[in-house]
Structures are given as structure tokens and as C-alpha cells.
Amino acid sequence: MFKKSTSRKKGTATSSRHRKEVENRGHHGRGVQSTIQTRSIERALAPIAAQVSQLIILNETAEREGGKLPNLIPFAQTVLRATEELVQVGHKMARDTDDEKLQREMPEVCDASIAAGRSMLMAVQRLQAEPLSEPARDNMVTAARRLLETTMKVLLISDDAEVHRILDTCDWVTEGLQNMRAVGSMKELVTTFKDFTESVLTLCDLCDKRQQDLNDPQKKERILSALSGLKRAMPLLNSSMQSYVKYPTNVQAKASRDYSCKQVGECVRQITEALTQASSRGQNTVTHERPGHFAHNMEKLVELLSPNMRFKLDKGFDDVLEQTVRHGMSIAASSREDIRDEIVSVCKQILQLRSDVMKDLEALQDNPSYSQLNSDFKESCERLAHDLLTLESLAKGALVHQVVDAFTETTEPLDRLVKTSTVRLKEKGPLREDICTKLLQPLDDAFHDHADGLLQMASFVAASCVDSNQGQEILTLVSNMEQLDADVFPSCLAVRRDLTNKGAVEHLKLVRREWHSGVHQLVDIVDALIEARRFLEVSESCLEKDVEECRQAGLISDAELLSEAVSNILGRCKRVLQVAKQHQDQNEDAVYRNGLQVFISQLENALPLVKNGGHYSVGNIQNKRAMAALSEHNYHLMQCVHNLCSGLDASNHPDILSPLRGGVRGHQATANQDSLG
Structure with a gap:
């Protein structure tokens, strides 16, 4: 070197x-x-x-x-x-x-x-x-x-x-x-x-x-x-x-x-x-790999372990397997603890089985007529192929969790940073750079943490794409957003230093607009790759943990923890509604869409109760009645989320003559008239 x-x-x-x-x-x-x-x-x-x-x-x-x-x-x-x-x-x-x-x-x-x-x-x-x-x-x-x-x-x-x-x-x-x-x-x-x-x-x-x-x-x-x-x-x-x-x-x-x-x-x-x-x-973080490399490598490995190919294993097989395990470990490192432990365990088993397979193959080549060696080699190959498919399944599950977590907020971290950069302060005239940095640094750190998680997740999704064109589209977006990321803090700093600098203000507006566009494109592409049912199931599981955090925050009177938990609940529910509506729009059956709308409307009505109750409780963390009311709102919200998840199956929809459907039809008709007016 x-x-x-x-x-x-x-x-x-x-x-x-x-x-x-x-x-x-x-x-x-x-x-x-x-x-x-x-x-x-x-x-x-x-x-x-x-x-x-x-x-x-x-x-x-x-x-x-x-x-x-x-x-x-x-x-x-x-x-x-x-x-x-x-x-x-x-x-x-x-x-x-x-x-x-x-x-x-x-x-x-x-x-x-x-x-x-x-x-x-x-x-x-x-x-x-x-x-x-x-x-x-x-x-x-x-x-x-x-x-x-x-x-x-x-x-x-x-x-x-x-x-x-x-x-x-x-x-x-x-x-x-x-x-x-x-x-x-x-x-x-x-x-x-x-x-x-x-x-x-x-x-x-x-x-x-x-x-x-x-x-x-x-x-x-x-x-x-x-x-x-x-x-x-x-x-x-x-x-x-x-x-x-x-x-x-x-x-x-x-x-x-x-x-x-x-x-x-x-x-x-x-x-x-x-x-x-x-x-x-x-x-992006996997640019030295082509789009869809994880999916492609997994398919190649399973094929090489098939009965017709397994006797030709060489160093190329070893290299592809190590690359695949390394990628799986990267996904694990960015995943929740329980998921991480599962992936790491399977990766260890794969590496051990890889060693067994190569030893058995070498022994079989030296003694081709020994039937027991042939049987051992066959069993090792089949176990390795099974564990590779298990790794693929776990990695996909981990990615859904990462998508749910990464998109809890989309553009909000940047918006908070931009808002602080542009709000007028009591001080008149340009500010010193150290004062500007002190104001913006915490929000900039939060934005970059969010951006890193978002782009890391997107790179992992690109690696798992079966369609290389979709993977390349994601990687191109990630590349553009990474370059934009580097321009965010200097742009905010320039505006915060002097609000009268029109050029700096216009540039910050452009950066914000480009970032919003990139995030929205990324959301659309990733949503199209993930099954709505799986997304809602994982979201429901995450929401249960957020609700429990709300309860724990109330018990220990931690307003900061409560605020974070409520924000996560609101962000996840907005995404649940977004994915549910996309699924609804893709279905041409008017009766199905109407039935699903019942559950969408219920969740939409429950959301403001949690939002208002949460904000009030954060400011009144010692108020037991407020915390009790928030717990009730959270319970009702979780019921609505569960009903919406179940509502993806038409058999769980209200009866065709149910008043619930009628109420939704009336609401939709009013909304359509308002939009036409």
C-alpha cells in the first residue's frame, strides 16, 4: 500500500x-x-x-x-x-x-x-x-x-x-x-x-x-x-x-x-x-458493489451448492460467500439487537459450514469411491444452502424494520435545522460564527444522524433488489443526496450568520427543495419494493414498543423520553396511513377500497387525540390524569392500527350494508365536492 x-x-x-x-x-x-x-x-x-x-x-x-x-x-x-x-x-x-x-x-x-x-x-x-x-x-x-x-x-x-x-x-x-x-x-x-x-x-x-x-x-x-x-x-x-x-x-x-x-x-x-x-x-456505502449484488450472490451460491454444481466449488465460491456474509453482518450492525443477534448467529453457522463443505469436498476428491464421504458432503451442502436462505430471509426482515425506523421521519430533521437557521432573533445584524454554530450544531448532528441512517438503509435495499435497474435508481439517489448532505450545514450557517444575504437564503431554499425531492423519491421507490402487509405488521410491532416507552416515561416522569416516544408514534402512524392509502389506490375494486377506508378514517381520527394529549403531557409530566388520558388514547390508536392491518384482508371489512361504510362514503363525497369547488 x-x-x-x-x-x-x-x-x-x-x-x-x-x-x-x-x-x-x-x-x-x-x-x-x-x-x-x-x-x-x-x-x-x-x-x-x-x-x-x-x-x-x-x-x-x-x-x-x-x-x-x-x-x-x-x-x-x-x-x-x-x-x-x-x-x-x-x-x-x-x-x-x-x-x-x-x-x-x-x-x-x-x-x-x-x-x-x-x-x-x-x-x-x-x-x-x-x-x-x-x-x-x-x-x-x-x-x-x-x-x-x-x-x-x-x-x-x-x-x-x-x-x-x-x-x-x-x-x-x-x-x-x-x-x-x-x-x-x-x-x-x-x-x-x-x-x-x-x-x-x-x-x-x-x-x-x-x-x-x-x-x-x-x-x-x-x-x-x-x-x-x-x-x-x-x-x-x-x-x-x-x-x-x-x-x-x-x-x-x-x-x-x-x-x-x-x-x-x-x-x-x-x-x-x-x-x-x-x-x-x-x-453510497456499497458503491464498490453493483446494484442487487446481495440478491445475485445469494442466488449464485445456492446454485453452486446444487447437486449438479457442488463438485466444482473453488476459490470463487469462497470469495462470493465471504462477500455475502460480510454484507449480512453490515445489515446486522445497523439492526435492532434481537434481529442483529439472529443474523450474526446464522453468519457464524455459515462460515463454519463453509469450512465443513470444503473439507468434505477435499476428502471426497481424494477418496471418490467412499460413499460415507459423499453422504457427508451432500448433507453439508444442503445445510449450508438452507442457512444461506435463512440469512436472506432474516436480512429482508431486518431491512423492513430499518425502512420503518428510517422513515419515521422523512424531511422533518432538515426542516427543523432550516427553521432555526432562518428564524429572526433579538440580536440585530450579522452574528458571529461561533454563536451560529452553537445554535445550529445540535440540530445539524440530529439531521446527519437521520440522513446517515436513511442513506445506509437505502444502500442495503439497493443491494437486495432483484431488479438491478431499481437498485441503480436507488444508488443514484443516494449518491445525489450524500453530496447534498455535505452542503446543508454550510448553507444553514451562511443564512444564520446574515439573514439579509439573499444569495445564501436562495441557496438554502434550493438545498432544502432538492433534499425534499430526493427523500420523497426514495420513499416512493422503497415503498414499491416492500409488501404493504409486511410493512404494516412491522410498524404495528414497533408502535407497541413506542407505546410502552410512553408508559415508562410517565412512570419515571421523563418528559424528554415521552416527547421522543410520542413523536415516533405520530411519525409511524403517518407512514402507516401513507402505505395503506397507496395499497388502497392500487386496488380497482370500489367495494374493497371503501371497506379499507373505514379503518383508514378511524386511524386518522385517533391520531389528533394522541398528538394533543402527548404534547400536553410533555409539558405536564407530573399530571397523572393527563398521562392516564394519553394511555387511553394510545390504546385506542393501537386498536385502530391493528384493525387497519387486518383490514388488508377483505374478509375483515365491515358488512356491505354497515353504517360504517355509509359514513365513509358520505365523508368521501364531501371531500370530493370540496376538491372540485
């Missing part, structure tokens, strides 16, 4: 533009995994990330189970040592290179990484001394996240130096091509072509190493295709240049020279674009 950079001073306008794109990579993406595009970075980060994960898991386990906190200090010390080793290599790279950008940036991030490692050790020591302290736990998690971020920056600067090195070589090849076009004698051609060949061979060598290191199969394929074209074009370029030098006035010789030069230039352009294309950094 850390190799000496031999930056050249040559360059072109095109490569300078692409180099700027490389420098800008990573500024918009927020997830760590979104920046990992090479195996080198994965290998370098893995030991540190594993130790940090172990720290957090041990901490969470002790907190969840109420047990004694184990000694975490050795883990933190190991992390610090690994960080120091990585930083030493980074410093050496900065000393040995002539790349000015690398010399400037690497020492700074190396120092930040060491500081983050020491801060984490101190945070762990504090937690060890105060195991019941919530601030100490939060401080450790924050320190761990900061350490991973700074470590990643060290690796990314190193990786960018490698990309710059290839771009510099592309410049060298392009300049050599220009020199080739200018030669006027055979003697000059021999010297120029020799230098040009050296640049091409260097580029081919660097690109071949780069494509072997890349995770993205599309990038690998694009670079390999360009290299193949470049190698094919070289003999043609040589012969066409010789013909042109001998017969400079010959139209055919000139056309042949121009064509071969154009071919070489096109190959170099493809390499440059492949290195800097937007699907690398700053994109």
Missing part, C-alpha cells in the same frame, strides 16, 4: 481536471465503507477496525446484560500500537516522496491519528474507572469513531498518491503522443518512440497493479479493457508513424497516423476516467 511516489512535473489540462476530482473524493460521503475501494485499504484498516469493534461490542454486552465490564485497556493499547505502526509507515512515505501534496497532508493526518489513538486509550481508562457512567461510554464510542476516521484519512491520502502517480504517468503518455505527432525524421522517431514506449510500459504496469487491488468489478473491467486496447494500438502506431515519416504528404499515411494516435489517446482517457469516476469515493 505505502509505496514511494514518483510524481512527475508534466501535465495536461484534462488530467489536471481529473486530478482535482481525485482530490475532492471523500468530501461528500459520510460512511467509512463508502471510501474503501481497494483491498489494500481493507487489509490495512481491518486489524484496527477489528480491535475497535471488539471494544465496542464488549462494552455494549456488559451494558446490555448488566455484567461486570471486562478489562478493555489491553484492546485499546493494541489499537494504539497498530495505529503507531501505520503512522510510522505514513511518515516514511511522506519523507521519501517528491509529491508536494503528500508531503503537506500526510504528517498532519498522521499526527491526528496518533492523537485519536491516545484519546481512545484515555477514554477506555476513564470508562474502566467509571463503568456505570453514561458520559464515559459515549466518550469512548466517540473516540473510537474519531480514530477510525483519522486512520482512514491516512490510508486515503496514501491511496490518492497512488492514483496521482498513475495520472502523472497518463500525462507522460499523452505528452509523448504529442511529441510523436511532431517528429519529422526516422532518427527522431526512433528516439521519441523509445521514450514513448517506456511511458506506456510504466502505465501498463501501474494500471495492472491497480486493477488487481480494486474491489469494484466495473472499474477493473474498464481498466483492463483500456489496457488491452492500448497494447493492441502500439504496433499500429509504430507502423503508421513510420509510414507517415517516410511519406508525410500521403493522405492515407496521415489518416492512419491520426487514427492510431486517436486510439491510444482514447485508451488513456478511459484509464483516467476509470480512476476518477464518481462511483469511487463520496458515493
